[in-house]
Amino acid sequence: MALEEINFDGIIGPSHNYSGLSLGNLASSIHSGLVSHPRAAALQGIEKMRHNLGLGLPQGILLPHRRPDLAWLKELDTSVAEVPDSLRPAAFSASAMWAANAATVSPAPDSADGLCHITVANLRTMAHRSHEWPQTLAQLRIAFGKSDRFVVHPPVPPTFGDEGAANHMRLAPRHEFPGVEIFVYGRRGGLFPVRQHVEAGRAIARRHALDPERTLFVSQSEEAIAAGAFHNDVVAVANEYVLLAHEQAFEDRASFYAELARVMPEAVIIEVPASEVSLADAVASYMFNAQLVTLRDGGMALIVPQEARATPSVWRWLEALVAGNGPIRELTVVDVRQSMANGGGPACLRLRVVADPWDVDNRFMVNGEKLDLLADLVAAHWPEQIAPDDLRNPALWERIEAARLALCESLDLRELG
């Protein structure tokens, strides 16, 4: 059994649009009402996966959800033909693309029972995301249903908001060693909602059978949430023994760092000072919403969105980082602009699972040829553009559904159709 980190990227769905649904997510609010480009968006996501395959990383996928979500509309006693304007965008949202919010994953070495535990996120805070979990659960049960080394759990009760891996970090000397799991939660967010509750993390830690000695609960700072860090992965990222975080990410960073050093002395904490990169620049550039990955030679690369290169304070700091003698040696840039305009960077688009790729249902794994096939399918079926008003058009509903069905068919995943 060879454990590796596998990134499962959400394929950007054919209903991708800008409806400004996420209060506290500055990009979503700023771009509300603009015309989206689902085809270009999905192709950008596919190119990101191709880029990461090129770095020698194993790559998986998760599929877009059924949209409009007829089952959810039915629960709300309406239908796609009658849905009020106040609900329509939420029923069409392609937000399942942000796979970092699909679930929280505890790899097998961290759990007392030696299994990899996956708890689907309830995403209860935002209406448009609150109905993702049933389809996420169904998919993960197929993707990880081939081997008894995985346990896929339903969400924690909606009493406590949970947004999955975006608020969870794992540090370990190497992926396959027992790690320290860090559950980041919010307490106050200024004018913005807090999406992650500490009790959700505690429940997940219990059900994943984590070692309480090696499980930390850390509060985000109010100023970070108020500045637009609606998830921790907007201001911090971890990989193996490295934590890269903004100085203002956490409420009590001194205690957190001291505790981390105590439970994992080999941890390397790299802090970005506010005097060099402001919280505003960090949020606007999404420099932390990067994929920090270990390359085959053992060095680490940071995969950042092109917005990070376009932000002078950020780029200066990152160039100095990789020029130094630290563990992060390479900087690469990807273009996921369409997703970024809704507040979803490279890290949001992927769910990390440390597992043996052979244990995963192969229909959820990709190589270069499969990506070619996906790109052709997207080019043929995904709408070129959607203006929010287009969501009223029945011809678009049919097109979106047909596109998703064509995808399920081509991946031999008709059961998700």
Ligand code: SUG
């Ligand atoms: O939940 N955007 C998503 C972005 C999620 C980013 N994920 C991570 N940080 N891991 C959100 O706010 C915007 C949809 C709209 O406004 O139409 C949206 O849902």
